[in-house]
Each structure stands twice: as structure tokens, then as C-alpha cells.
Amino acid sequence: MAAGSGRLALRTLHGSGWVRGSGPAVLSRLRDEAVVRPGFLSAAEEETLSRELEPELRRRRYEYDHWDAAIHGFRETEKARWTEASRTILQRVQAAAFGPGQALLSSVHVLDLEPRGYIKPHVDSVKFCGTTIAGLSLLSPSVMRLVHTQDPGEWLELLLEPGSLYILRGSARYDFSHEILRDEESYFGERRVPRGRRISVICRSQPKGTAAGEPGQPPPAC
Numbered sequence: 471m472a473a474g475s476g477r478l479a480l481r482t483l484h485g486s487g488w489v490r491g492s493g494p495a496v497l498s499r500l501r502d503e504a505v506v507r508p509g510f511l512s513a514a515e516e517e518t519l520s521r522e523l524e525p526e527l528r529r530r531r532y533e534y535d536h537w538d539a540a541i542h543g544f545r546e547t548e549k550a551r552w553t554e555a556s557r558t559i560l561q562r563v564q565a566a567a568f569g570p571g572q573a574l575l576s577s578v579h580v581l582d583l584e585p586r587g588y589i590k591p592h593v594d595s596v597k598f599c600g601t602t603i604a605g606l607s608l609l610s611p612s613v614m615r616l617v618h619t620q621d622p623g624e625w626l627e628l629l630l631e632p633g634s635l636y637i638l639r640g641s642a643r644y645d646f647s648h649e650i651l652r653d654e655e656s657y658f659g660e661r662r663v664p665r666g667r668r669i670s671v672i673c674r675s676q677p678k679g680t681a682a683g684e685p686g687q688p689p690p691a692c
């Protein structure tokens with residue numbers, strides 16, 4: 471298939487095994503705004519986070535919600551208190567993804583998607599989230615797709631392996647919708663990425679105009 475070979479050429483050309491795009495221009499424009507850091511977490515750090523999260527998540531039921539909800543097959547929590555070991559990891563995320571003057575929401579959003587769970591395209595509400603979103607992925611690989619809200623021909627795909635960190639900021643956060651593909655559609659280009667249960671740990675900067683330290687409580691898919 472011609473489209474297939476075009477995609478392969480692009481991937482080779484741009485050298486990243488984790489980010490694909492509709493063309494070189496969008497890849498280059500979003501190079502610093504849609505970032506994937508594979509292997510950000512060590513196996514021990516992944517284990518630290520999942521061991522801490524599992525009992526809290528297990529108390530909740532997976533939600534399927536209304537037909538128009540952004541997230542399907544999920545349970546979640548907003549977590550403010552972490553063990554020392556996890557705090558050290560979250561501080562690494564903060565240093566990697568946020569500027570020194572950027573205030574974060576006081577709670578971290580933890581989202582558990584069951585194997586059939588997925589997130590429909592949405593842009594995080596500017597009421598609850600500032601310019602930067604940084605997410606750790608645990609357990610299962612998944613594909614995040616970004617599509618320009620004004621020009622759907624412009625898109626990126628991010629391959630999120632367990633232990634990876636992704637960062638969306640600026641234009642990637644405001645001008646593109648993001649989604650996590652459901653198992654049937656979970657492909658990174660030609661490569662099938664089978665979905666299992668996935669936990670994400672998402673840090674967000676405070677929306678503009680929020681007083682530092684004021685708790686922000688974004689709803690699901692804020």
C-alpha cells in the first residue's frame with residue numbers, strides 16, 4: 471500500500487520510534503510541545519507507583535458512563551498524598567516537564583483504563599488545566615493521537631510504552647485534541663499495539679489566574 475510506504479519513510483526520516491505525524495512540518499513544529507520520553511521510569515519506579523496505586527484503585531468500580539463522556543471503561547482518583555518514594559518520582563516529572571516558575575495542581579490525576587477502556591478526542595478544559603500536561607504510563611502500552619482542531623489533516627501519534635513520560639504543552643495542548651485509542655484501533659502506524667489495562671499518572675500546571683496553592687480539582691478529562 472502506497473500510504474504504508476510513505477509512513478515508513480516518514481518514520482525513518484524523523485528518526486523517532488515514538489512519535490509519528492502527518493508530515494515533517496507538524497513534527498518539527500511540535501518537537502518541543504508533544505514529547506515522549508520512553509523509559510523515563512525504571513522497572514523499580516514503575517513497581518513503586520503501581521504498588522501504591524493498586525489498593526486505592528481497587529476500591530473503585532470501572533465506569534462506563536454516558537454515550538458522550540470522554541472516557542470509557544475507567545476508574546480514577548485525585549491523589550494529593552504520596553509516599554516518599556513516589557514523591558521523588560513525581561519531582562523528577564516536575565523537573566522534566568515544567569518550568570521552575572510553573573505551579574502544578576496540588577493533586578495528581580490517576581486514571582485506570584481497563585483493557586477495553588479508551589479516551590475520546592478532547593482538549594483539557596482551560597478552566598482546570600494550565601499550559602502543560604505530563605503523564606506517566608504504567609502496565610500496558612497505548613497510542614495517543616493528537617489531531618489539530620481546525621485542520622484534522624494535521625496529526626501526531628505518540629507511542630506510550632509502560633514507563634514512558636509524555637508531555638503536551640503550548641500548541642499541542644491547546645490546538646490539538648488528544649485521545650487514547652481503543653484496542654481495536656490501537657496502531658502506531660502499521661504496528662499493532664495491543665491494549666491491556668493501563669494506568670496513567672498525570673500532572674498538570676495550574677490554569678492561569680489560579681492562586682498558587684489553591685487546590686484545583688479537575689473533573690475527568692478536564
Ligand code: OGA
Nearest residue numbers: 581594605670690691692
Ligand atoms: C485526561 C487524559 C490521558 C492519559 O484524563 O484528560 O487525556 O494519559 N488522559 O490518561
Ligand code: MN
Nearest residue numbers: 593594691692
Ligand atoms: Mn486530557
